[in-house]
Amino acid sequence: MAKILIDKKEIEAKEGANLLQVCLKNGFYIPNLCHLEGMDSPPASCRLCFVEIEEEDGPVTSCSVTVRAGLKVTTDTPPVRRLQRSALKLLLSAHDVDCARCPANKKCGLQTIARFLKVGLKPKQLEQLRKETEGMEDHPFLRYDPNRCVLCGRCLQVCHGKQGQPFLTFAKRGFDTVIASYGEKDLSNTTYQEFTACAQACPVAALGPKND
Amino acid sequence: MSETTKTTNEEILAEEKAMLEDIAARLSGFARERANLVPLLQMIQERHGYLPPDAINMVAEYLEIASCEVYGVATFYNQFRFTPPGKHQIKICLGTACHVKGGDIILENFERKLEIREGEITPDREFGIDRVACVGCCALAPVATVDESVQGHMAPSKVEGIILGFQIEKEREAREKQKDDAGEK
Amino acid sequence: MTPEKNKNLDQMFTAIQEKAARHADSITEDPAPKIYIGMATCGLASGALETKKAFEEALSLRNIQARILQVGCMGHCYGEPLVTVHNPGFPPILYHQVTPGKATMLVKSFLEEGDPLFEYLLGAMEENDLIPQVWDFARFSQEKRVVTEICGFINPEEILDYIAMGGYSSLAETLRLEPHDIINQVKNSGLRGRGGAGFPTGKKWELAKDARGQEKTVILNADEGDPGAYMDRTILESNPHQVLEGIAICAYAVGARKAILYVRSEYPLAVKVVTRAIEQAKELGLLGKGILGTSFDLDISVFQGSGAFVCGEETALIQSIEGQRGMPQLRPPYPVQKGLWGNPTVINNVKTFASVPPILKHGEFWYRQIGTEGSTGTAIFSVVGDILHAGLVEIPMGVPLRTLIFDICGGIPNKRTFKAVQVGGPSGGCLPADFLDTPIDFDSLTEAGAMMGSGGMVVMDEDTCMVDVARYFLDFTQKESCGKCTFCRIGTRHLLNLLERITKGEGREGDLELLEDLSQDIRDGSLCGLGKTAPNPVLTSLKYFRDEYVAHVKEKRCPAGVCRALTAYYIDLEKCARGCDACVGSCPVEAIFTTKNRKKGIDQTLCVKCGECVTACPAEYDAVRKVSPPERAPIVERPADISD
Incomplete structure (x- = not known):
C-alpha cells in the first residue's frame, strides 16, 4: 500500500492502482466519461478527468496516472476546472441537447458533469455542430443517434458477441467518427441481451434498444 | 430503363463478379493474421480501385475477425474508397505549397468543367475528382495527378486541355472500333 | 566477436567492395559520353521521361554511342529535369530544365559538334578553365550535405553505386564492435531525431537495448504526411541504401532482428525503390540472414501507410501495422518499452537513420563540429512556396532563416517582398520578417513559436493572407484528426468554422478571443502531439499578424486580397x-x-x-x-x- 495525498487528505491506495479509480472510491468525484472499471489500458479520450500533481507541469488526466507513494494530487485547481469546462462545452456543442425527450434524462453522464462543473447545458459561445451521418437504421435491435453520442467508447468495451467478437466499431475518422455495425454475420451470433448490455453502457442514451 | 443504362448495369454486375473471383483467388497469398488486414485491403484497393461491401466480408471471414472491425479500419484511412472510381481519376494536390499557389482554383475548375464535386465521379464513369494532401512535388506547385502522371505548374487553362485530350482519345478509339467492326463485316 | 569471425567478415566485405569498384570502373573507363538524368518523382513530374526518350532518339538518329544513366534527385527541384552530361574532354556539366528540345540540341551541338551550349548550363561539376563551377553558387556551396551527399549522383537502383562510394562500410565496421560502442558513438554525436520532436537518438537506442523483450523491432517512419515536405521521399528515392544501412546498424545496436519500413502508399516510386534495394542488399549478404558472414540476422520488410497523417505519431503508426485504426495510444508506456505487438520498438525518421552511417564513418567529433551545441549535424528542408530556387536544401544547424531563404534559395521571385515563412507544417508556425535572424535549430525555432517539424518550409510573399493560411492548416488537421479525443475532434472543428467565417467576412466581435482561448485549451488538453500542436498555426498568426485578423473581422477586408469572399x-x-x-x-x-x-x-x-x-x-x-x-x-x- 502507498500513502498519497488527495486534496490534502491522506489516503492509502495500492501501488500501481489507477488514480481516477482511487479518487472515485474515496469520495473525490472527478468528472469522467470514457473510463470503465477493469480496463487494462485507459483510452484517455474524453479529456475530463484532469487533476494536478505536485511537481508536474499543468493538469494531467487522472485515468492515465498510476499510484506511487508520496503522490500529491489536487482535484480542483483553476487550470483543472478550465480544461474540464472547456472539454464539457465542446462535448455539449456536438450533442443534441433535448433532455425532455431523451431516455437518459436525469441519469445522463453529461447532466451530472455539467451540474458538478456549474456549466449550462447550452453554452453560448460555441455554435452547435451536427453530424450529417445516419444512425443504424438497418439494425434489428439497436438505435443510434450520432448527434447524441459522445464517442466515449464504453459500448465497445462491453460489446462482445458469443465468440468474443465485437459487433460494433468506431467507423470513419475525426469529427465524423461514429459507432457503427456492419455486415449480417455480426448479428447471427449475438443475442438480444448482449445488445442491450452494450446499450446500457452508454452514458447518454445515444445507443439504445430499438423499442426504447 | 433505356437500353444504354441496362447494359451499363449488366456490365457493372459482371465486373463485380469478376472482381470478387479475383479477390478470392488472391487471399490465400496472405497469411491469416491480423497484421495482414491493411495489406489485404490495399491489394483490393490497388487492383479494383475500391472496396466493395462483399470484399470487406471476404476479408473478415478470411482473417476470422468481425466484418465491422474490417469496416472500422477501412473507413479510418484516406486510401480506401467504397464506391468505384472514375476511369480517369484526377487528384488535385492541396498541400501547403499548392494551396499558396492557388490549388483550390484548379480544383474548382475541374469541378466546374466536369460538373461534379470532389469525391464524385461523372455519370458516364469516365472521370472522378479527389483532393489529396500532398504528392510531394511542392516545387512544381500547383500540382494535379491525372491517373498516374503528375502535372506540374497547373493553370486553369490547362484543365480544359487535359479533359479535351481524353475526350479526343476516346473519340478516336470509338472511330477505330467502328472501322474495325466495319472491316470485320 | 572472435577474430576468426572478423576475418570472415573482412573477406566477404572486401569481395563486395572489389565487385563495386569493378562496376564503377566499367563506367568511368568507358570512353563514351555519359548522360545522367535525374529520375526521382519531381524529375519525372517535370518530364524527365520525355527528356530521356529525346536523348535516346537523338543518339540513335545521329548514331552516337553514349551511356544514359539514371540517377536520383539532387534537390534542385526548380531546375528539373536536371541532366549532367559528361562528354570526354569536358568536365561533367549540369544542365537545368532540359526539355526534349534541349536534349536533342545537346546531342547535336555538344556531343557531335563540341559546343557545350553555355546558355542552357547551370555549371560544371568539376574544376576547369572553361566553365564556371556550380560550387561557385550559394545554392550549392553553402549547403552541407551529410544525408543527401550522394543523392542525385548515383543510381538508386544499383547497390554497387552506393558501395563504390563507400557505402555499407559503416555497417561492416559496426559488426566488429559491441552494441554499446555503437550506441555511445551515436550518443556522443549529439544526433537528435529528425521526425520533429528532436529526442536524442542514442538515448532512444539505449532504452530499447536495455528494455526487456523478445522480438525487438526497428521501424523506419517514412509516413511523411506534412503537406509541403518531401525530403524523406527524395532520400528514399535517391539513396535508399544509406537509410537501410542506418537501420541495420540500429538493429544490431539494440538487438533487434526485425525491421519494418513504414512508407506512405502515396509514394509509389519510393516503395518500389526501397523494395528493390532490400532485395539487392539481401543478395549481397548485407541484409537478411547471417549478415556479412556473422550471426546477425535482420528480417526487413516494407509496410505501406494508408494515408492518415496521424500515423506519423509513433503509437498510431504501430496501431496501423497491427491492423487497427491508427489512433494514438496513451504514453507511457513508450514504444521503446512496449511497442509493436508489445515488444520494445525503436522508431526513427528517414533522416535520422540516414545520418548514422556518415557519423560512424567520419566519427562522432566530426559530426559534432557541424551545427550547434544543442542541435548537432544538419537540417534538411524542402523550401517551397514563393521562393526562387525551390527544392531540398541541407544546411548545418544554426544557419539563420535569412541565409537559407535569401542567400541560398535566392529570395522571393517576381519583385515581391517577403511576408512570412511557415516552418514545421501543420504543427508549426508562421514567422514574420522580424524572425529572419532566428537560427535554424530545434530549440530556437520552438522558442519562436514554430518548430523544426519534419522539415517543411513554405515561404510566403506579400500576396499571402495569413488568416487564410491558418484556415488552410486547420482544415488539414481537422480532416486528419483521428477523432479519439474531445479537444482535437471537436475543438479543431470549431477553430476551423471560426476561421472560415472570418475569411468569408462573417467574423464577429469576440471571435479572436474565442480562437485564442480555444487554441490554448486544445494545446493543453489534447491526448497526442497532433492535437497539442494543431492550434500552433492559429496561435502564431494571431500573435504576429493580428492586424490582418482585425481587418477581416472589423472592416470585412482581406489586406492581401486572397479571401475570395472579400x-x-x-x-x-x-x-x-x-x-x-x-x-x-x-x-x-x-x-x-x-x-x-x-x-x-x-x-x-x-x-x-x-x-x-x-x-x-x-x-x-x-x-x-x-x-x-x-x-x-x-x-x-x-x-x-x-x-x-
Whole structure:
C-alpha cells in the first residue's frame, strides 16, 4: 500500500492502482466519461478527468496516472476546472441537447458533469455542430443517434458477441467518427441481451434498444 | 430503363463478379493474421480501385475477425474508397505549397468543367475528382495527378486541355472500333 | 566477436567492395559520353521521361554511342529535369530544365559538334578553365550535405553505386564492435531525431537495448504526411541504401532482428525503390540472414501507410501495422518499452537513420563540429512556396532563416517582398520578417513559436493572407484528426468554422478571443502531439499578424486580397483597350462582357475570382484590378441587350 495525498487528505491506495479509480472510491468525484472499471489500458479520450500533481507541469488526466507513494494530487485547481469546462462545452456543442425527450434524462453522464462543473447545458459561445451521418437504421435491435453520442467508447468495451467478437466499431475518422455495425454475420451470433448490455453502457442514451 | 443504362448495369454486375473471383483467388497469398488486414485491403484497393461491401466480408471471414472491425479500419484511412472510381481519376494536390499557389482554383475548375464535386465521379464513369494532401512535388506547385502522371505548374487553362485530350482519345478509339467492326463485316 | 569471425567478415566485405569498384570502373573507363538524368518523382513530374526518350532518339538518329544513366534527385527541384552530361574532354556539366528540345540540341551541338551550349548550363561539376563551377553558387556551396551527399549522383537502383562510394562500410565496421560502442558513438554525436520532436537518438537506442523483450523491432517512419515536405521521399528515392544501412546498424545496436519500413502508399516510386534495394542488399549478404558472414540476422520488410497523417505519431503508426485504426495510444508506456505487438520498438525518421552511417564513418567529433551545441549535424528542408530556387536544401544547424531563404534559395521571385515563412507544417508556425535572424535549430525555432517539424518550409510573399493560411492548416488537421479525443475532434472543428467565417467576412466581435482561448485549451488538453500542436498555426498568426485578423473581422477586408469572399476583380476602363478580347476567352464562367464603347466589364454576380483574366490581359494594358473589400469595385452595367 502507498500513502498519497488527495486534496490534502491522506489516503492509502495500492501501488500501481489507477488514480481516477482511487479518487472515485474515496469520495473525490472527478468528472469522467470514457473510463470503465477493469480496463487494462485507459483510452484517455474524453479529456475530463484532469487533476494536478505536485511537481508536474499543468493538469494531467487522472485515468492515465498510476499510484506511487508520496503522490500529491489536487482535484480542483483553476487550470483543472478550465480544461474540464472547456472539454464539457465542446462535448455539449456536438450533442443534441433535448433532455425532455431523451431516455437518459436525469441519469445522463453529461447532466451530472455539467451540474458538478456549474456549466449550462447550452453554452453560448460555441455554435452547435451536427453530424450529417445516419444512425443504424438497418439494425434489428439497436438505435443510434450520432448527434447524441459522445464517442466515449464504453459500448465497445462491453460489446462482445458469443465468440468474443465485437459487433460494433468506431467507423470513419475525426469529427465524423461514429459507432457503427456492419455486415449480417455480426448479428447471427449475438443475442438480444448482449445488445442491450452494450446499450446500457452508454452514458447518454445515444445507443439504445430499438423499442426504447 | 433505356437500353444504354441496362447494359451499363449488366456490365457493372459482371465486373463485380469478376472482381470478387479475383479477390478470392488472391487471399490465400496472405497469411491469416491480423497484421495482414491493411495489406489485404490495399491489394483490393490497388487492383479494383475500391472496396466493395462483399470484399470487406471476404476479408473478415478470411482473417476470422468481425466484418465491422474490417469496416472500422477501412473507413479510418484516406486510401480506401467504397464506391468505384472514375476511369480517369484526377487528384488535385492541396498541400501547403499548392494551396499558396492557388490549388483550390484548379480544383474548382475541374469541378466546374466536369460538373461534379470532389469525391464524385461523372455519370458516364469516365472521370472522378479527389483532393489529396500532398504528392510531394511542392516545387512544381500547383500540382494535379491525372491517373498516374503528375502535372506540374497547373493553370486553369490547362484543365480544359487535359479533359479535351481524353475526350479526343476516346473519340478516336470509338472511330477505330467502328472501322474495325466495319472491316470485320 | 572472435577474430576468426572478423576475418570472415573482412573477406566477404572486401569481395563486395572489389565487385563495386569493378562496376564503377566499367563506367568511368568507358570512353563514351555519359548522360545522367535525374529520375526521382519531381524529375519525372517535370518530364524527365520525355527528356530521356529525346536523348535516346537523338543518339540513335545521329548514331552516337553514349551511356544514359539514371540517377536520383539532387534537390534542385526548380531546375528539373536536371541532366549532367559528361562528354570526354569536358568536365561533367549540369544542365537545368532540359526539355526534349534541349536534349536533342545537346546531342547535336555538344556531343557531335563540341559546343557545350553555355546558355542552357547551370555549371560544371568539376574544376576547369572553361566553365564556371556550380560550387561557385550559394545554392550549392553553402549547403552541407551529410544525408543527401550522394543523392542525385548515383543510381538508386544499383547497390554497387552506393558501395563504390563507400557505402555499407559503416555497417561492416559496426559488426566488429559491441552494441554499446555503437550506441555511445551515436550518443556522443549529439544526433537528435529528425521526425520533429528532436529526442536524442542514442538515448532512444539505449532504452530499447536495455528494455526487456523478445522480438525487438526497428521501424523506419517514412509516413511523411506534412503537406509541403518531401525530403524523406527524395532520400528514399535517391539513396535508399544509406537509410537501410542506418537501420541495420540500429538493429544490431539494440538487438533487434526485425525491421519494418513504414512508407506512405502515396509514394509509389519510393516503395518500389526501397523494395528493390532490400532485395539487392539481401543478395549481397548485407541484409537478411547471417549478415556479412556473422550471426546477425535482420528480417526487413516494407509496410505501406494508408494515408492518415496521424500515423506519423509513433503509437498510431504501430496501431496501423497491427491492423487497427491508427489512433494514438496513451504514453507511457513508450514504444521503446512496449511497442509493436508489445515488444520494445525503436522508431526513427528517414533522416535520422540516414545520418548514422556518415557519423560512424567520419566519427562522432566530426559530426559534432557541424551545427550547434544543442542541435548537432544538419537540417534538411524542402523550401517551397514563393521562393526562387525551390527544392531540398541541407544546411548545418544554426544557419539563420535569412541565409537559407535569401542567400541560398535566392529570395522571393517576381519583385515581391517577403511576408512570412511557415516552418514545421501543420504543427508549426508562421514567422514574420522580424524572425529572419532566428537560427535554424530545434530549440530556437520552438522558442519562436514554430518548430523544426519534419522539415517543411513554405515561404510566403506579400500576396499571402495569413488568416487564410491558418484556415488552410486547420482544415488539414481537422480532416486528419483521428477523432479519439474531445479537444482535437471537436475543438479543431470549431477553430476551423471560426476561421472560415472570418475569411468569408462573417467574423464577429469576440471571435479572436474565442480562437485564442480555444487554441490554448486544445494545446493543453489534447491526448497526442497532433492535437497539442494543431492550434500552433492559429496561435502564431494571431500573435504576429493580428492586424490582418482585425481587418477581416472589423472592416470585412482581406489586406492581401486572397479571401475570395472579400475581394473583387474589375477592369480599369481607362486602361482597357477598345476591341481587345484577350480576357474574354480566359474566363471559365463567361463573366466578362463588352461594354457599349467596346471595352470590357466583369459581371460580379458570375465572377468566381480565379484571376485568369489578370494573366490573360496583355501586359501593355494591365487593366484588371483586384480590390478588397469587394464594394470598392466600380459597378459597370452589362448592356441590356448586346446581341441586337
